[in-house]
Amino acid sequence: MKTSLQIEDITVTYGNFTALDHVSLELKQNTTLGLVGESGSGKSTLARVIAGLITPDEGRIVLDSQVLGKRRSREQHKMIQLIFQNPDSSLNPRHTIRQILAEPLLFHKIVNRSQVDKRCKELLARVQIDENSLVRYPHEFSGGQLQRIAIARALSVEPSILIADEPTSALDVSVQLSILELLNALKSELKLTMLFISHDMGVINAISDTVAVMRQGKIVEINQKEKFFSHPETAYSYELLSAVPKMDTIPSDRRFL
Numbered sequence: 001m002k003t004s005l006q007i008e009d010i011t012v013t014y015g016n017f018t019a020l021d022h023v024s025l026e027l028k029q030n031t032t033l034g035l036v037g038e039s040g041s042g043k044s045t046l047a048r049v050i051a052g053l054i055t056p057d058e059g060r061i062v063l064d065s066q067v068l069g070k071r072r073s074r075e076q077h078k079m080i081q082l083i084f085q086n087p088d089s090s091l092n093p094r095h096t097i098r099q100i101l102a103e104p105l106l107f108h109k110i111v112n113r114s115q116v117d118k119r120c121k122e123l124l125a126r127v128q129i130d131e132n133s134l135v136r137y138p139h140e141f142s143g144g145q146l147q148r149i150a151i152a153r154a155l156s157v158e159p160s161i162l163i164a165d166e167p168t169s170a171l172d173v174s175v176q177l178s179i180l181e182l183l184n185a186l187k188s189e190l191k192l193t194m195l196f197i198s199h200d201m202g203v204i205n206a207i208s209d210t211v212a213v214m215r216q217g218k219i220v221e222i223n224q225k226e227k228f229f230s231h232p233e234t235a236y237s238y239e240l241l242s243a244v245p246k247m248d249t250i251p252s253d254r255r256f257l
């Protein structure tokens with residue numbers, strides 16, 4: 001199974017501005033890499049490069065031993081799925097949940113038409129959403145439920161790599177926690193490899209095996225999670241961690257640190 005991803009020397013420029021500057025990272029099979037860094041450091045740009053939505057000026061992405069070229073095959077596209085901060089803007093409001101889940105299933109020929117309903121119900125069960133929801137529309141769900149449906153859609157094509165770009169930032173704290181638990185469970189169950197982007201160090205601590213720190217388009221530290229939180233290697237990482245509120249100011253249901 002293709003589950004390890006190499007990001008090699010990626011550079012992306014927007015006009016004269018260098019958003020990613022020779023970025024190299026490895027996503028190891030069945031692990032979660034947490035990506036942190038201040039706003040504008042290039043995290044979402046990197047997510048988009050990995051997902052094939054932006055072509056880098058330099059560098060390459062290698063999935064297993066296959067270089068992912070400018071034009072990815074359908075198979076290569078489905079291997080890497082992305083979930084975003086605001087599921088309500090990534091799910092078509094005019095489509096029922098059934099239509100939303102059926103589209104990628106049929107496009108990628110995961111199942112045939114006669115099997116679609118069964119598979120849609122299985123996908124909803126996997127993210128703990130009632131199967132009767134198939135006939136409903138996105139506006140009928142809460143933010144946390146919509147994020148679960150977006151996760152179900154991403155999983156529908158059986159990807160090996162899931163990129164989550166601030167997937168919990170728009171959610172209430174208790175809902176954030178339940179989404180993190182779901183993603184952790186899915187990672188184990190489906191042997192997923194994940195890149196998880198967040199500003200929130202508590203969230204990063206809860207979900208990551210390894211942490212990478214970006215600053216001004218460069219990776220400035222890659223470390224095991226425990227080492228990153230106990231002995232960060234750079235002054236910048238230390239600064240990011242120092243900005244986290246002290247334990248006694250954090251509500252008990254939010255104490256990941």
Ligand SMILES: Nc1ncnc2c1ncn2[C@@H]1O[C@H](COP(=O)(O)OP(=O)(O)OP(=O)(O)O)[C@@H](O)[C@H]1O
Nearest residue numbers: 014017019037038039040041042043044045046199
């Ligand atoms: N299409 C674009 N055209 C020009 N500049 C862009 C474009 N997209 C992003 N940028 C710039 O590139 C830099 C990196 O943006 P990016 O969204 O990747 O950062 P980020 O670390 O994800 O930020 P945030 O945490 O705020 O989402 C920013 O300075 C941003 O303004």
